[in-house]
Amino acid sequence: MTQIELPKYTAKDFATDQEVRWCPGCGDYAILAAVRKVLPDLNHRKENYVFVSGIGCSSRFPYYMGTYGIHGIHGRAPAVATGVKAANPELDVWLVTGDGDGLSIGGNHLMHMLRRNVNIKVLLFNNRIYGLTKGQYSPTSLEGHRTKSTPMGSIDHPIHPISFALGVEATFVARCTDVNKGGLNILGDVLKAAANHRGSAFVEIYQDCNVFNHQAFFYATEKDTARETTVLLEHGKPLVFGANRDKGVRLNSTRLEVVSLDKVKEDDLLFHDETDPALAFLLSRMSHTQGMPEPVGVFHRIHKPCYEDMLTAQMNKAIEQRGEGNLEKLIHSGSTWTVGE
């Protein structure tokens, strides 16, 4: 596609006249602002963007983007988005979902969209709670979490979104936070990396629901703790973290451990490799509740053919091999006979 006469967009071009109706203080605002800010930098045509969503707080997102959009039904956004991309592979399709929409009711669709590697950017706002239905536990809520529907604490074992995405063979898997006061604000970078990946890109965003699950991710976003509880993944670089960058992550047999750089050299730390799915899976299990920093950045990035490209290629190949379908020929195919006057 030629980009020569592309207008210079600003974040404002991606806004709509619709009043944003998330609760004041919701983490969604920061994500919306970041997306509107990143899109002008990508040099794609505005009319080629389609934002698709399901149901939930996060899924109101398309109404606030000045692009084409479909606010679908609960959990089914990956299927709707697949249809959009199948019909027109040239479009830039983004999917906005949440932990309930994407991993509970829509888990099946998300799985299949990711394994097919449809070239769609998935932003999963994980706030570990059902917000729009006013505070029930979600599939990412921690065990024991007390909510309206779990007054004695949740007995479900939570799903790890990153492990899920890796398990279903997503070709791009990343994590970031809605805001970051500890100087690790990588949301914009991750969005750009996702946008530039050709294939399904899955981004988990730790998002604060300040009404029903406030401060669930404060450890990862606040100035005092962010650098101690998260570690930035950079391809080919060692996993170093801490306010003073004095700690690292080392692979010991098949397990990861935190080590002090006083005692261990950087060269002996784990070096991140985006192409290794097994390593990415190990990283996806790291939890600050077990004394490990939680990785942010790109866990996994590989290249595979995209679904919509192959779909179109098969159609074009059929046309090339058998010629453009002729309706007359189609109707008259098979054994025919003629009855005279």
Added chain:
Amino acid sequence: MNTSATAANRQFATETLESAVIRFCGDSGDGMQLTGGEFTTTSAVYGNDVATFPDFPAEIRAPAGTLPGVSGFQVNFASTEIYTPGDKVDVLVAMNPAGLKTNIADLKGGGILIVNEDAFNNNNLKKAGYASNPLEDESLKEFRLFKIPISRLCEESLAETGMGAKAIGRAKNMYTLGIVYWLFDRSLEPTIKHLTDLFAKKKNQPELAELNIKALKAGYYMGETAEMFQSRYVVPKAKLAPGKYRQISGNEATALGLIAGARLANKTLTYAGYPITPASDILHFLSAYKNYHVKTLQMEDEIAAICAAIGASFTGDIAITASSGPGIALKGEGIGLAVMTELPVVIVNVQRGGPSTGLPTKTEQADLLQAVYGRNSECPCIVIAARSPGDCFDAAVEAIRLAIKYMTPVMLLTDGYIANGAEPWLLPQVGAMKPIEIKHATEFNGHSDDADGEGNNVYLPYLRNENLARPWAIPGTPKLEHRVGGLEKAENTGNVSYDPRNHQRMVDLRQAKVEKVAQDIPPTEIQGESSGDALIIGWGGTYGAIHAATERLLKRQQKVGTVHLRHINPLPPDLGDIIKRFKHIIVPELNKGQLIRIIRDHFLVDAVGINKVQGKPFLVSELVAEIEGIIAR
């Protein structure tokens, strides 16, 4: 045919029949569907009118020799126009005791019964629940029984090919077909050509083609030399409407109609489906026609299929999904989204017996109310139905045309009976088909209240035209970026609106839009009397049986008229007037009474139903008897 066959002809009496019904039955592994299909094609190509009824179990291979494992294929072929596969069978071919047991009740007294004698061993007799061998007691004496050791004769005739016992054993269906071809003086050529195409060309197994052709010929010569049959039968060519024909099943006609609709609109067809009996063949056919600008998506489930279709429709493709009752139930919320977003999607329901998993391979018409009402809230869909295998083509084109014209989903109802059944199809003239016009919006169509100046400066995605349809601007179109979704839309702007009056207005508009379709419905055709004792109102796949029953009733001087509905929601605007002209209103349906509720609701008329839910089509005789009974009341 060769000279020896001609010579043989002289030794036999030849009886000319107006029509004949043959049913082939055996184990589901015996190849009965292929056998029946071959006989049908040969007869159709010869020039008979044909109607078929394939009847097979849901299990791919139920245990051999058992009653549930019986697969049957019935074909009616005639020198006159026929509309059904026939009530009773003239010739029954039973490959095993289980086949005999489950089918013998349908054989006419004096009918021909051909059995594979070799299969009537103790083991198979026991599996079929026979205490004694029916071939050896008196139980079959009212039929003309031909006991033929088909397995042995077939084996002997193929022994020198050196092929394995399994391949030879499986060729006995072609041997049997050869016998029946001889009995009805049919050419072997169409089948020889098909076997060559199937085995030698497609599967690259020329040795299997040769083996099966050899079996076919051996069976034919056996008929001629064994001096077993006293006479042969001839069913002359039918006087069908002039033109070019081919044999077609409903599912194939549906697929071709969908392609035709998309081609007439000069658009890519995106089909999203999920495998389900008896609708899967639509996916298979479409997948084979990618060069007609067809994209087929086998999605992860039924919900994904309707949702992908909605996505494709938003993006500007001709979007189709198909399923059967259980799958349509799953799609319900998605169909509601298509109604709300006012996007054209065609949803095909190949109905089967239910509820739940029900009878996957058997036919029923019990999803009519689901089609019209089966979604949450006020959610009107255009509903149309196909009446016969070939009619599925026209119905599919009509479904696409209406979906686009009114920017709303259309439900097309077919059923297992017409989907799998076949008939000769008078090929439509492509040149005479009207193009389907699509004008995607490319410019602003409204003026915003808060802007100065004149001229349009905004795009209103929910502004309506004279048909109440909204414009269709597709992604990639500059300036017309807009959002659609499942939340209630404000009139014109399409913005989310919770305003009470707007909701009332939009619910009313969506309903009015579907009702507008009445302007597209041609005057209703009446078969028979235009006023009188009874009006029979049918819909869908019962057309053949109702049409034949009406003919019979008219011959018996009954004052009956019949209308068969294509459009169910909305109903034809002239139906009310027609109803007023008859004393009795009779609604035959393969359900517990669904169209009848709609008829009563719309016209406040005391209609009477004829209802059957046995997984089988109506018999003409039972319709005639029931209708005469109602008239006599």
